[in-house]
Amino acid sequence: MMKNNRLPAVVVKDLKKTFQRQQVLKGVSFTVESGSIFALLGSNGAGKTTIVNILSTLKTMDSGCVMINQYDVVKQPNEVRRHITLTGQYTTVDELLSGRENLYLIGELRNLPHKKTEATALLELFSLQDAADRLVATYSGGMRRRLDIAMSLMGQASVVFLDEPTTGLDPQNRLEMWRIIREMAAQGTTVFLTTQYLHEAEILADQIAILHDGVILAKGTPATLKQVLPQGIINLQVRNEADEKKVMELLKNYPLRKCSYEHGIEVQTDGTLQQLEEVLHQLNKESIILEAFTPKQPTIEDAFFALIGEKQEESV
Ligand SMILES: Nc1ncnc2c1ncn2[C@@H]1O[C@H](COP(=O)(O)OP(=O)(O)OP(=O)(O)O)[C@@H](O)[C@H]1O
Structure with missing residues (x-):
């Protein structure tokens, strides 16, 4: 839940981005509170992934200002990278290793001093403790997706970007993912998620921003956004x-x-x-x-x- 006494985890001001001649972001501004769940909603091609890529230092912006935990993504990209993690299509799960071994491997690559303890805690959080020592090749789609996110969390990033984390999951695995997302926020992690499921944003997010035609059309709590409608x-x-x-x-x-x-x-x-x-x-x-x-x-x-x-x- 929201902890208003802390500085915001993400501040985006007047963000603009053009690809070739198409202006995808025309001045996007929003703030994400630390330890909250923020959902960025938008139709296909609205520019959600572009925003996530800019915020996570993978793409450059044309103009504007983005601060993550008070670090500037343009001037201090390495500091920003130390505080964030981006999940989705970017991590690769090795099928010929067990879930635990995959986590250890990431811990080694990132030179983490407490990789074993962290791996054990993440296996538990993601309900993978029973399957921890089985080869990933035997995992279901939902279990792989959970392991994938767990791997990206090794190193205890404080801001997690989840690009459509439940797309393609069945209802049971979607519920499990929702539980994990809530748990991450409860432990103090800031969760920035994009989703095509409006219902998902409604039930998970503390704040929702609706992106349309290059600008944020509306933002607020699910309850406030509902009020834009005639009753x-x-x-x-x-x-x-x-x-x-x-x-x-x-x-x-x-x-x-x-x-x-x-x-x-x-x-x-x-x-x-x-x-x-x-x-x-x-x-x-x-x-x-x-x-x-x-x-x-x-x-x-x-x-x-x-x-x-x-x-x-x-x-x-
Ligand atoms: N590297 C690129 N070169 C040219 N155009 C691009 C590039 N990346 C994105 N675009 C265009 O920018 C627009 C926004 O793309 P983006 O992937 O950010 O949207 P999205 O909201 O994440 O959509 P989806 O929900 O379909 O993933 C699209 O029209 C896309 O074609």
Whole structure:
């Protein structure tokens, strides 16, 4: 959880980056508190990996300022590298070694004085103690992913970058990864994660930033981000397709979305009783029978689409 009394672990100010002629980052700014979980959300190609690469000194920026634990990524890259770890596609697990041996190997490469104790603690944190001395070739996909992250944590970095840590994992392994991420933060590590799963950001992160079109469109706690939405979302379910078409026409002045279930329509009102009455009145006038009528708790997913929708309308 957040420890507000400490200096921020990551400070990004007006970060800009252009590839060839495409300006991917147009002035990105945000701060990550020490010991918190920060999620960077964005659609495909939004520039999340570019940000992670710049923050972890793998790529250069065009302009702006990035500080990690008070070290400047441009002027003090070696100091920054000592404080961070980047997981994902970059570590390689040796299949012909056991999990423990893989961890020892990294400990030797990094010249760590307490590699055995660290390895044992990480095997336990990542629920790999029982499989510690088995060859990695016998590990499942989820176990390999956990070992991969454990390896990158050897050396006790204080800021961990996790680029889409649960992509491709089954639900059980995803839950296990969530537990590990929470545990890392509870032990004081700052976790910076990118994810394509909005739900994941919602349940894990202390702070979320939504990246779109080269800028941070919104940032805040999951609860604050939900507030960017009008609170009057109602899910309606009608009896058949004909009624569904009628409702779509009758309520066309409201923001509407098809629901994933049959003959379901989501209507956004301003949350006032007056608008709710108006919606019901219009349906009643046309004798449309509702199978179901449910107010809905907005999710981060709704906020994400609402924000991106607004942005696209603005640019039309
Ligand atoms: N080295 C490069 N040369 C040219 N263009 C690049 C380079 N690296 C990234 N890009 C472009 O920058 C944009 C952002 O890429 P980036 O990988 O950062 O996005 P992302 O948000 O991580 O996407 P995804 O979720 O698909 O991984 C993309 O349009 C990509 O094509």
